Amino acid sequence: MKRHLLSAADLSLEDATLVLDTAEELAQVSERTVKKLPTLRGRTVVNLFFEDSTRTKTSFELAAKRLSADVINFAAKGSSVSKGETLKDTALTLEAMGTDAVVIRHSWSGAPVNLARIIRGSVVNAGDGTHEHPTQALLDAFTMRQKLGRIEGLKVTIVGDILHSRVARSNVLLLKTLGADVTLVAPPTLLPTGVDAWPAEVSYDLDAVLPKSDVVMMLRVQRERMGAAYFPSVREYSRRYGLDVDRAAQLQDHTIVMHPGPMVRGMEIASEVADGPRSTIVDQVANGVSVRMAVLYLLLGGSESAIGSVE
Amino acid sequence: MTAVPNGARPVSGDPSAAKSVLDAPGLARVVDRMAHELLEKTGGGADVVLLGIPTRGTTIAQRLAARIAAFEGLTVPTGSLDVTLYRDDLQLKSPRALEATDVPGDGVDGKLVVLVDDVLFSGRTVRAALDALADLGRPRAVQLAVLVDRGHRELPIRADYVGKNIPTSLRETIHVQLTEHDGGDAVLLGPAKVAS
Numbered sequence: 001m002k003r004h005l006l007s008a009a010d011l012s013l014e015d016a017t018l019v020l021d022t023a024e025e026l027a028q029v030s031e032r033t034v035k036k037l038p039t040l041r042g043r044t045v046v047n048l049f050f051e052d053s054t055r056t057k058t059s060f061e062l063a064a065k066r067l068s069a070d071v072i073n074f075a076a077k078g079s080s081v082s083k084g085e086t087l088k089d090t091a092l093t094l095e096a097m098g099t100d101a102v103v104i105r106h107s108w109s110g111a112p113v114n115l116a117r118i119i120r121g122s123v124v125n126a127g128d129g130t131h132e133h134p135t136q137a138l139l140d141a142f143t144m145r146q147k148l149g150r151i152e153g154l155k156v157t158i159v160g161d162i163l164h165s166r167v168a169r170s171n172v173l174l175l176k177t178l179g180a181d182v183t184l185v186a187p188p189t190l191l192p193t194g195v196d197a198w199p200a201e202v203s204y205d206l207d208a209v210l211p212k213s214d215v216v217m218m219l220r221v222q223r224e225r226m227g228a229a230y231f232p233s234v235r236e237y238s239r240r241y242g243l244d245v246d247r248a249a250q251l252q253d254h255t256i257v258m259h260p261g262p263m264v265r266g267m268e269i270a271s272e273v274a275d276g277p278r279s280t281i282v283d284q285v286a287n288g289v290s291v292r293m294a295v296l297y298l299l300l301g302g303s304e305s306a307i308g309s310v311e
Numbered sequence: 312m313t314a315v316p317n318g319a320r321p322v323s324g325d326p327s328a329a330k331s332v333l334d335a336p337g338l339a340r341v342v343d344r345m346a347h348e349l350l351e352k353t354g355g356g357a358d359v360v361l362l363g364i365p366t367r368g369t370t371i372a373q374r375l376a377a378r379i380a381a382f383e384g385l386t387v388p389t390g391s392l393d394v395t396l397y398r399d400d401l402q403l404k405s406p407r408a409l410e411a412t413d414v415p416g417d418g419v420d421g422k423l424v425v426l427v428d429d430v431l432f433s434g435r436t437v438r439a440a441l442d443a444l445a446d447l448g449r450p451r452a453v454q455l456a457v458l459v460d461r462g463h464r465e466l467p468i469r470a471d472y473v474g475k476n477i478p479t480s481l482r483e484t485i486h487v488q489l490t491e492h493d494g495g496d497a498v499l500l501g502p503a504k505v506a507s
Binding site for chain 1: 396447
């Protein structure tokens with residue numbers, strides 16, 4: 001029985017479209033005076049965050065609460081984890097308290113898959129190490145469809161630290177399913193080994209790719225995950241791979257600029273571009289709540305899940 | 312996913328065994344009468360908002376609005392109200408795809424909301440609609456219009472406007488077919504569903 005969302009690859013075209021369509025209807029709830037639905041009344045969702053996150057945690061919490069689920073926030077800091085408890089024991093403890101779903105963010109790639117093998121409830125991957133972040137890919141796809149009316153055939157350029165980016169990996173997988181053409185642009189040191197096998201083009205020349213793009217997604221350089229130097233200087237990175245005002249002027253009129261956040265203004269993206277009319281950064285955050293509501297509804301709202309993986 | 316928005320609804324069981332209880336001209340007359348009744352009971356249709364329950368309820372609401380416009384030249388705000396997320400049987404099935412909720416611009420506060428559906432059966436859909444409506448605002452009053460009332464209520468709910476009362480056994484099925492979805496207008500009374 002399908003019951004988890006661990007990877008963007010878990011979603012078939014039909015599943016992904018169902019999530020996006022459901023999110024579109026649920027988006028109306030955020031505009032009402034009563035921003036609440038009774039759908040998940042009596043269900044308990046645990047936010048299990050082993051890594052810092054403001055945006056994603058708040059977004060999941062709000063999504064669950066808008067569907068009337070009870071939400072327990074569990075941060076690793078100040079918990080029994082800091083006393084040496086393993087992921088498995090933490091999970092079993094939470095399960096013993098009767099939780100229906102666990103939303104997990106962890107710095108280890110694969111932690112959600114391990115969790116899914118242990119507990120009976122649903123597991124939603126809210127970002128695991130440098131591996132995946134499927135709900136981010138879904139909200140990005142939702143934003144593209146909202147702004148450009150379609151996803152199939154779109155030329156999507158993802159720029160920056162592909163090596164450490166779970167957002168990039170999930171986006172490539174989901175956009176492939178939805179029929180978009182993805183190009184990855186990064187310095188060679190920030191591309192993962194085996195990127196040739198990904199369903200995406202690779203380029204080192206941002207200026208050549210930009211005028212052909214319908215969507216430009218800028219990624220943050222994740223310096224907290226870097227032990228060594230991957231590029232000579234911030235200045236040089238910014239000059240070659242940053243989206244500044246001059247580069248943004250090369251874009252087609254309809255092209256949108258996305259960023260999953262948190263962004264470093266002046267490094268991968270100029271403030272003028274981040275706050276400009278093409279930017280969908282604020283829309284992405286708003287859409288995140290709707291998309292996560294859709295995921296929680298489709299996983300937990302019935303007798304069995306409508307989407308996701310078996311594990 | 313099992314729901315097919317706007318899709319034709321196949322007649323379950325043996326199609327040849329389904330009996331037509333209302334044909335296209337009959338259905339049109341019924342809608343005309345309901346439109347007249349609605350105007351009469353609401354004192355000319357002032358403040359009325361028609362909210363159809365998808366899929367066929369929405370279509371019937373649009374037809375009622377069109378007839379009211381033809382009779383009195385009055386444009387009645389018309390929309391749709393999806394009740395899926397308010398249903399009491401969500402835990403019994405796999406999650407269903409949502410249908411459109413589209414509330415007319417002026418909202419429902421202080422309005423006379425007429426909920427419109429194709430078939431009134433257990434009353435559970437209408438209960439869900441009343442809950443959904445309460446989250447959208449506070450209407451002055453709520454009424455219910457249904458094309459077919461087939462009986463077997465499980466909740467204390469009744470309709471204000473009934474197109475046709477069709478006494479049925481629980482084993483029988485009622486299919487409302489509308490041109491917009493099914494290629495023709497008819498109400499069919501069929502035998503019990505064959506367990507699939």
